Amino acid sequence: MKLSCFPVWFLVFFLFHFTFPSHSVPLLPGTNVTLYGDAYIRGSSISLTHEFSCPSSPSSSSSSMGRALYVYPVRFLDPKANTTASFTCRFSFSIIPNPMCSSGDGIAFLITSSADSFSLHNGYMGLPEPNFKTQESFIAVEFDTNYDPSLGDINGNHIGVDVNTVLSFASVDVVSKGIDLKSGRQITVWIEYKDAVKLVKVWVGYTLVKPRDPVLVVQIDLSKEFYEYMHVGFSASSGQGSAMHIIENWRFRTWSYPAVNPVDTVEEGYCFLCSPEDSSNKTSPVDHPRKKGPRVHKMALGLGGLAILIVSVVSIVGIISVCVIRKKRVIIRKRKEREACRVQTSRVPTRLSLTEIRAATMGFSRNKIVGEGASATVYKGSLPSGVAVAVKRFDRTNRAGLSRNPFTTEFATMAGYLRHKNLVQLQGWCCEGSELVLVYEYLPNGSLDKLLHNDSTSTVYLSWGVRMNIVLGVASALTYLHEECERQIIHRDVKSCNIMLDDEFNAKLGDFGLAEVYDHRSVSREATIPAGTMGYLAPEYVYCGVPTEKTDVYSFGVVVLEVATGRRPVDDDGTVLVDWVWDLWVSGKLIEAADCMLAGRYNVSEMERMLMVGLSCVHPNHEKRPTVKQAVRIIKGEAPLPLLPVRKPTVSIRSVMNADSEEMLNSGDQSPGCDEVSWLTPKSHFS
Template structure:
């Protein structure tokens, strides 16, 4: 009996991964779907939770899960390849009007089908401990707001890997879909292993939108076991809602044909739950192949050959599997564990609060290496990573209504792998503590060395300064043009530029970052956030961040490095205004840092100062991209042409709705008084 079951299992796996296109399955039945918890079959679909009365705080969460009965093969250990996959499903979250919403629903790929968490807000996902060998990947459609796990709001999509803290998330309402509407929603989830890219679309219709709602880079080869279970999970927590799934297609595939768009391969997948519109007839088939025209004689021959081929293949597989099973039993459990274990390389890990406290001597003040508006940074030491920088967030501090921890965590866990970006190594979300752990950079911030804010006797030579500026340019070029999603840093300044042991620049602190799709044409105005002296005038008065606002901040950094002066001096002198004045008086070289004592290349110094002025041009359309600025700095293209007089530009405020004032920025029409160069109300920003 055991041999027969194993035989059927291996035949199923063969057909599932290498089947002919005409493979079909029966409609949703207990034969191919396994239900857990409160899930039940309902109208040819699944209800993962049951509508209940509002649960008292002491009641366990109402949790349900539905997984396909057989695991999918995601890793080929012999050939060291990872499967890509595509998935489409329709779901509804139907609320109980008398109760708050439940936790939400997730699409789940897990190595352990029996691992659950009964904590509210966990949506039934596994709650792993540090010693767990299990792994999971999930896309959550979250309808509850739980700040302790980094939720951005109570209506978002998030991507989770081995933790309920999403490393990438998006407000789904901003994408035109409300998870709490009670309407049927269709979701598409696609992973391309060749690009290490996950993409997610959502829509009320069955037509996939042109642009994904969420995109993130991740290498699932480091997360998946050889075989993983696939399905859905949902929970109600302290609320109540019906979480239903009524249509589902899923497909894994090994390689792409260049002539075929891999995204379209979803239409070739196996459909485990279908409505009549998915099939050309009412026959209970899960998948129907593309229609083809055959003459009756050819069809008979084809069917006969196909039948013989299938029988022959199954017979061979039966023999192979019989001996393989016997051999596998002889190897034992130890061999199986060695074969299927996949190490997590280069992936930040979750740390316990006890580990963090041990690393920082209980957050001892002597360990503090930096303090900001939203966090304190400690130097720590972990056995697995050596020296680290531990960033402890103040949850009571929110800038412009956002949680800096959530923003920074989601951004850093997305796609930020670049030599000139500070690399995250771990995080801790335990109790009231929100902590990120980064690589430790021994030479500290550029601000401290440039302005002698510490006891360090290190002198930044001209060659080091030029290399630092080029490193920052490389980081910003990556964020603006090369990352899967465009990232606007919004807080480029010298104290957020860290230096490693060889004085290479690494840009950090993404607590104010904004993430956009590259195709995004319009962006909403917000209250400007950042640091005085680094903010572009159009951003201050219009409130819309763009790559050119980062270019302006970069230009201020360039001038700061070349001159050794702060963006706003203690006497109120504004660096940008001062350098423009020297340019107008044909004395630009006098802006060079006097501490260099003339030990610099005059042509390189002039080039850097001109690049800085070009980047802080009052008219954002006249500014170069950071990539173009870097080429000028390296002497790969001609110097920018600057006007003989400081240019002016007219800006109308988008934020001050009741004001009709038009502001003239630059030239002789600049705002007068002590705040002329600040270009922003002092009370909104920090000078730090």
Template sequence: MPSLLLFWVHFFLFFDFIFPSLSGPFFPEKNLTLFGDAYFRNNVIGLTQELSCLSSSSSPSPPPPSSSSAVGRAFYVYPIRFLDSTTNSTASFSCRFSFSIIPSSLCPSGDGIAFLITSNAESFSSSRGYMGLPDQALYAQDPFFAVEFDTSYDPSLGDINGNHVGIDVSTIISAASVDVFSSGIDLKSGRQITAWIEYRDAMKMIRVWVGYSHIRPPSPILVTQIDLSNQFKEFMHVGFSASNGQGASIHVIDHWQFKTFGSLPSTIPADTSEEGDCFICFSEEPSSSADYYARRKKVEEIAFGLGGLGAFVFSAVAIFAVICFFLIKKRVHIRKCKERLNCKVQTNRVPGRLSLAEIKSATMAFNPSRIVGEGASATVYRGSLPSGREVAVKRFERANRMDCMRNPFTTEFATMVGCLRHKNLVQLQGWCCERNELVLVYEYLPKGSLNKVLHKHSNSAIVLSWNQRLSIVLGVASALTYLHEECERQIIHRDVKTCNIMLDAEFNAKLGDFGLAEVYEHSSVTRDATIPAGTMGYLAPEYVYSGVPTKKTDVYSFGVVVLEVATGRRPVDDGGKVLVDLVWELWGKGKLIEAADRRLMGKFDVVEMERMLLVGLSCAHPDHEKRPPVKEAARILRGEAPLPLLPARKPRVKIRPVLPDDSSAEDCQSLDDLPWMTPKSHLSKD
């Protein structure tokens, strides 16, 4: 009878412990497969044992028992389907769990804990450490994905410190990581920490949130683009792994919720959960793991002491009252949570999804008369929403309409949905991904592109004044400074040109078109070579040759834009003359001011004009190491920094390593001495 009573106490007091793909009453321990040191006790998953170690001669403690592997794993008992082989579609997933890492007071900390998705639940590390993640030397055929909460610093693995979150893809060396001290989180504090992990296959994006509260923070601590469709097999095992290595910590999972959902284009979300506003709300604030164990032990002692039918009846009544209390409390908590989240959504103003019917109504069914711009991958229409607000509707083209991932739409949407808020960036107003259509909706800027104002209206009354030109260049510089240095992640635009600089009614510049953008963590020094993409005349020579985009490749394009605005000339004229070469020639002859746009008819400040031309040449310097950051270029333009020092003639183009560890200075080559063996490039003339 006491055992029956204890079961009911366990069941009712811990009814909020959630496992995926389950409904109704269940025995949680039967839904887990445990490996190594892992155990299930009191509805809590323990991944490592409480070990002791020798801290000093004065405090003798026995070494860890030989029976302990120092590694523990817990997986959901059934494999979960992630890949539909018939449609070749990959599932997205979201996960929320609470965990505690309680280090020993006498020993070094353990290695940490990892959320793990693997094709082989029995693929362990060959050592006692590395959080028990699979050893690729032994299990190369078994891909895995992990989000590690690492409490051990190992420089050989590229660890940034002993308190970081990292994303691992089939290797224990993280593809991306972030220091969580910067967010006020100490993984080894022993406090209960809640983590949210979300993968959106439509955007190939992983986002991780971490906090002490059970309310998800407004901004993720780690965001990175990773394509897991190549890593997932049809069925994968989902769970957790932890290890102590040479240390001793208790790694505990208190709550867990996991789900998969479809990856069709129509599921591309705004920044809200698919479970509704209160998907992230808990019924109550649990105590720490230490209090948890003490409370459970006390409950067991009381339960065994009661015994008998009378005690059971009394306890059942008490439990019923407790359930009612918590249900009422949960209802109140959910209401408050909704109020907070509704407020948060109104504050963040996340771009909303629009229906295809709304898009067609705004553009008169994509009427050709509404076209205001055309590019290699999209057509832009002028539209009007029912509210009366004018918008620019960017309709993307693709050969296979069901292949959403092979289109610049994905890159641009993933970049813009990160809430790029800056006065000199074109703002995303909404999006549509329905049937065969991929559409992004932006604010409408009535003056159109800078390219049209500079070149298409050469013989009209629209001639930008000198003050307007200076303001436009400084606006573009402000936008690039934000992307390169001030944004949460570093963004390389890769297609800075006058066609992508839009002008509002007051001729303020706004940079747009992020279809070729690359997103990096600020701490990353790794840049993968890509097929060079962009527009002839704006591409840096080292980028065309190596295919590696950096801040300095954007600086080069910015320099060409500066010269284009100052001179009114195209980057490459109809006769094939390159603007940068022309200005260098005038600089060498001491006639730099002759490069000024003749349509200004001398109505400009000569000192400011020379300053702008020198900044353009400096930013478009053939040697990327000599180009100033955009922020410094803006200071020069405003007269807050000295003019750049330039040689009397254009230097020979040298190809140096773009990244710090590529090669030595002796490897530099001159393009003047080499044939033009440029790799295949995605280039356009406009």
């Protein structure tokens, strides 16, 4: 917590220096780490490798490798005193493999004398290959997920200690310990080296409670490998496979004897940096004989200094308390926003066996089917714990004719990024034999499409208040995808049948089989074959095939009109919802678009705002569409109504369509020299 009214870091540093006889560093992503290769910050964690892309061949150079090192070197040796530091490290990691290809190499905790001496090549968890010649020194604790007999690996799921070579000094099979390094679950690690006994110990577990017994104990003298200053961090690579290697909740600490064991005494939270100069200037606990006068004088000075210290600390605490009170409301508000938008990052999807999946769905019984699509069938299932789930079984023949595998796209997107209360949460996955399955939370009220359009099996009535809440929930999810996620995500298939409702009718957006992920800094977007559902596609997307956040806004606008009117995007008689609402707007009868099933039980001004927002979102000129966040403010009455054209906007493109042709999307009368186009999205006829 940063308080602008006082340099709090000074107080923390001051108290820390007199409390802990050790050297500690905070490994805080984004503030004091240096990233190498493909490593990048993802929220409060660090991903060392890129997400999911299988190498095209064994010699492919597309392997992902990354390293994250604490930005400052840490002192391990004191040449003058001839002492070596002991250290402890605790961190959590998860390895999420790509089910479509082999897993990556794994993660290594790394201590190295040179941050830049190793080349960023493929394989070996980013560590030097066996024949790599270097004058530098490194120590690593590897969490190896790739079986390579040439390196002396005991299997593809082991932990080892490496010293100046990727060939492990000692290793242990952790399968027998009940740990699967590539399960996708979050694993917590404790590493300790005590120089007094020359012993390295490693503990691992699936919880934050440290196990009683270590999985690996190695007798080794690391003082011979330490330089005075070393760099500390992590390294990982995908090698000839593919996996995401994620580090979070990590810290490192050194200390010198005599000292208590910090693993047993240190509390939760991050420590602060104590400079090497301060660490070396410790006052000896032994009192040498002195003359009585000077000794009493120094004692008096010490007591006086202690009194001054206490008064200073009390004053500083008082000042900080005032600052905290002033900022309390802001902090609480931001905390609520964070909690509302994300679930804990520890909720990593679990890999399930096909046996478990079949048991949950009674052998994929047709009686369990709750939905069917072009590329997948959804079953209602129940896990052994009694939790109801939605099991999405993909068709590997890809009968939808899509250029990409929807399973791979959806799994990579959901497992790698998405944590939001208005998104359907992925709980597990299975890739076994010919089966590709994703397991989601089960939402008892089904899809918005079935409830809104009076499905024969539904007896649920959606009141106006519930409809407003659904629209705002979908908007919250899209705002997260477009503006708040680590990387911008374009959904590309926003529609009512992909909006699910929980037991309280809260909306949750799902089905990311067509999603596109972009770096926020990227300004170039590649054209693709337009994919989605007729009636929800933006005109410019159909024409040029480039998805943007504004193409999602168009689809959102159709959903808004759908919720307000109760009509499908395209009726059985071919009437296009967007055209129909525009006609009512032009004739001054917009309120007549309200769903007759509501029987007038709605707020007229709210209904008008929602209909006008829907029309502004489906404006054929993408530049005139609001962002989803702006649309929400209008719906809530926090912003003025959008300015809509008096006449239906015209959609036009250049009559000569070549590779460099640009859209001319205008409102009002048709521009001279342009040919009007009837967009097949479907049968839209803006004129």
